Amino acid sequence: MPSLRELGLGVIAIANRKGGVGKTASAISIGAGLAKIGQRVLLVDGDPQANMSLFFAESGIGRSDFSNLLNDLAAGKKVSPESYTRKRVRRGLDLLAAGDPKLRFRFPEEGLKALIKPLFDFFTSVRTKYNWVIIDTSPSHGPLERLLLSASEALVVPLEFQRFSVAGLETLVSDAAEFSREQGRNIRLHALLFTKAENNLSRVDAYREVFSAFRVPVFEICRSEYIPRGLERSRTIWESAPRSYAARDYGRIIEKAFLE
Ligand SMILES: Nc1ncnc2c1ncn2[C@@H]1O[C@H](COP(=O)(O)OP(=O)(O)OP(=O)(O)O)[C@@H](O)[C@H]1O
Numbered sequence: 001m002p003s004l005r006e007l008g009l010g011v012i013a014i015a016n017r018k019g020g021v022g023k024t025a026s027a028i029s030i031g032a033g034l035a036k037i038g039q040r041v042l043l044v045d046g047d048p049q050a051n052m053s054l055f056f057a058e059s060g061i062g063r064s065d066f067s068n069l070l071n072d073l074a075a076g077k078k079v080s081p082e083s084y085t086r087k088r089v090r091r092g093l094d095l096l097a098a099g100d101p102k103l104r105f106r107f108p109e110e111g112l113k114a115l116i117k118p119l120f121d122f123f124t125s126v127r128t129k130y131n132w133v134i135i136d137t138s139p140s141h142g143p144l145e146r147l148l149l150s151a152s153e154a155l156v157v158p159l160e161f162q163r164f165s166v167a168g169l170e171t172l173v174s175d176a177a178e179f180s181r182e183q184g185r186n187i188r189l190h191a192l193l194f195t196k197a198e199n200n201l202s203r204v205d206a207y208r209e210v211f212s213a214f215r216v217p218v219f220e221i222c223r224s225e226y227i228p229r230g231l232e233r234s235r236t237i238w239e240s241a242p243r244s245y246a247a248r249d250y251g252r253i254i255e256k257a258f259l260e
C-alpha cells in the first residue's frame with residue numbers, strides 16, 4: 001500500500017460512527033507515536049465530549065480552542081494557528097482542544113457546511129508547521145462530523161470485529177464517496193484498524209474475509225489492558241508500555257500506513 005506520506009496526505013480524520021471502538025485511543029497513540037519519532041503533529045479534538053482534551057488535561061472551556069476557531073472562521077477572521085493551539089502537550093505534539101460542549105447547538109447545519117472550505121484551508125495551511133494533522137471525531141452522525149470528514153484528506157477507521165461493523169463501514173464508505181464528490185477531491189479511506197483484536201477468536205478470519213471486500217488495508221491492534229489504563233492515567237502507550245503488543249501494533253500502522 002502507498003503510505004500517506006507517499007500520497008502527500010497529512011490531514012487525517014480518525015472516524016467511525018460507532019462509539020467506543022478506539023477512535024480516541026488510536027488518535028492519541030498514532031499522534032504521540034509520530035511525534036516520538038520526530039514528526040510534528042497537531043492533534044485536533046473534534047469531539048465535543050472532549051475525551052482527548054481531557055486526556056491531555058486541557059478542558060479548554062473559555063480558552064482558545066476548536067469551537068473558537070470555528071467561530072472565528074465563521075466570522076471571516078484571519079486565523080493563525082498560534083492563537084488556538086496548546087503547545088507541546090508532549091514533545092512534538094500540539095493540541096487543538098475541543099472547547100464548547102454545546103458546539104453542535106451553536107451552529108445551524110448550513111453554518112457548519114459553509115465552514116468546510118475554510119476549515120480545510122486552515123488544516124492544509126498549518127501543514128507548513130506540522131507534518132500531520134490528526135483529528136479525533138465523535139461517534140455521532142451529524143453536520144459536525146460531515147464538516148470534519150469533509151475537511152480532511154484521508155480517513156483511518158477503527159473498528160471492532162462485529163457483525164454490525166460491516167453495515168457501519170458501508171455507510172462510511174458511501175459518506176466518504178459523497179463528501180469527495182461534494183468537495184471535488186478524493187477523501188481517501190486509507191486504513192481499517194481492528195482494535196481489541198483477539199487472535200483466539202475463530203470468527204476473526206471470517207471477518208477478515210468480509211472486510212477484505214472493501215479493498216482497504218486492514219491492521220490489527222491487539223486487545224491490551226495498557227490502553228484503558230493509559231487513558232485513565234493520561235499516559236500514552238509509548239509512555240506506559242512501549243514494549244507491549246499494542247505499542248508494537250500501533251508502531252506498525254505508523255510505519256506502514258503513514259510513513260513508509
Ligand atoms: N486495543 C485496545 N485494547 C483494550 N481496550 C481498548 C483498546 N482500544 C480501546 N480500548 C478501550 O475501549 C474503550 C473505548 O476507547 P476509545 O475511547 O478510544 O473509543 P472511541 O471510539 O473514541 O469512543 P467514543 O466513540 O465514545 O469517542 C476505552 O475504554 C478504551 O480504553
Ligand SMILES: [Mg+2]
Pocket residue numbers: 023024025047051136137138
Ligand atoms: Mg472518542
